[in-house]
Amino acid sequence: MTPVEAGVLLGATTGTGLVLVVARLRVIHRPTLAVRVLPYLRDVPPLGRARPRDEPSTSPVAAAAGIFGPPLRSTADVVERVLGGAASVRRRLERAALDTTVHDFRIEQVLWGLVGFALVAAYCLLDALSGGGGTISSLLLCLVGFAVGVLARDTWLTSQVTARERKVMAEFPVIAELLALAVAAGESPVAALDRVVRRSGGELSRDLAVVLAAVRTGEPVASAFDGLARSSGLPLVARFAQGVAVAVERGTPLADVLHAQAADVREAGRRELIEVAARKEIFMMVPVVFLVLPVTVLVAFWPGVIGLHLTTP
Template sequence: MSPLGALAGLLGALGALLVAAAWRGRRPTFAERVAPYLGGLRVAERPVPAGARLVATITGDLARGLDRLGSTAPSVRHRLAVLGSSLTLDGFRLEQVVWACLGLVAGLLLGGALSIARGFSPVLVLAVVALCGLGGALLRDRVLTRQVRRRRERIVAELPTIAELLALAVGAGESPVAAMDRVARGTDGPLAEELRRTLAELRAGSGLATALTALGDRIGLPQLSRFTEGLAVAVERGSPVADVLRAQAGDARESARQELMESGGRREIAMLVPVVLLILPLTVVFALFPGLAVLGSGLP
């Protein structure tokens, strides 16, 4: 058996073991399903299977390696909180393991094709497989970062509308909490989801200023932080909340306009790249080609 075939069999067996252990580890037992309804009764803990322990060990080793590459645990937790995902850090690391296994399979196929077509050495094939596996794990982190960036962009786009709706509701005589509840129930989007999370914290006993401050800190956007801080200060000091919300909506729209102008300026500069690198050289070639042809032919 060739070394490449043995490596393929080993990776296939490892991938099947990881998938089976992850599927089995996610299945709750009957005791775990009825535990919330038993009050203070103690339920015996389920023994951890060997496959789950193997998955936990591999996930921990991968997590420590990714921490050194920049995908740290606090960064992942913060991005998951911004995304509003129910996925935990361990679940995200497990997904990275799966993506790394997929990358290993892709690297194995690519390395095998290169070995057959070009006769690459096994060492180079193993390097390609390792790089593809690492790239799969890092790609999952990159996808999470892109999802967070898109969610923040949507929140920034929805902020002026949400602020104006809150101002209308407060101006109609409702309290800030009732206005937030009405807007959260009547709208859809990431900012409405964050408002619903804030309302859940208020129902759990948190203060309005504390919940609003937590909202701004959780998302990490300057525009949203200014909005929540202004609303919290207005509620605490008894300022006209409707006027403050209208002013915040105007500031949000002005900030969005400035960002749009900056984005247009960056795109305008990016549009010069094909002009300078493609169109301008072709224009110069077409302008000089007739004269160069005449000079090359030796005609008077």
């Protein structure tokens, strides 16, 4: 590609982008009929009410969908048809406690894919300007960059789920002990749950706050904890919720159940620590073999070598 052709391509791309931005800005700043009329209709129920333009959106996905809505939604639908697994994505979003729908997550995947596409396209453009690379190979590399970006967002979601579950496991023994102390002091399960939720903060506290909100809306305590057991992706938390539900239904001592659950979690944490140490044993030997041992040998034998050089005629 000659410099003239590259300049024409860059100029056309920049001009097209500016035209699209100006056209979209004109549409955004033009208030719709609903935005102008609905504030004066006080008796109209707010169901289906349009979002006011003066309320800023904190989500970049919502902002991108507002500017490039139809192309992003259609591309997200294509990604959904190609990848599938909407149930798995919905389950992981619930486990990560993300207030995002599956369609919004697909839009995020498309945005990540576009970022990867842009990075690879910039590299291919620089390579073409330097005289290397072909059109077909550059296009294939751009498609690969798009696919890598889409899969990277899915992998990041899995890492978010893992990080949140690790936090929940770290908070669980303390929360269980606090619940046990509150119940042993004579409070009811709902009052104990309310006290612990107000006095603590964290991922598990947010889950318990959802359970408390369900109880306050009229749902039975056992049913609310059964819902927590179904939504939780951790076996220990699910067993804790089921134990609380059974204790409330059958009248068994709840404090003993909570103490036993906390002890089980601490024991599981110790076992996991021992297993991690066993798996890392080889890596722990690397500094000993490659750093400590050579220095020890050098300190032990270097004076003798110097002495041999000094005494040898």
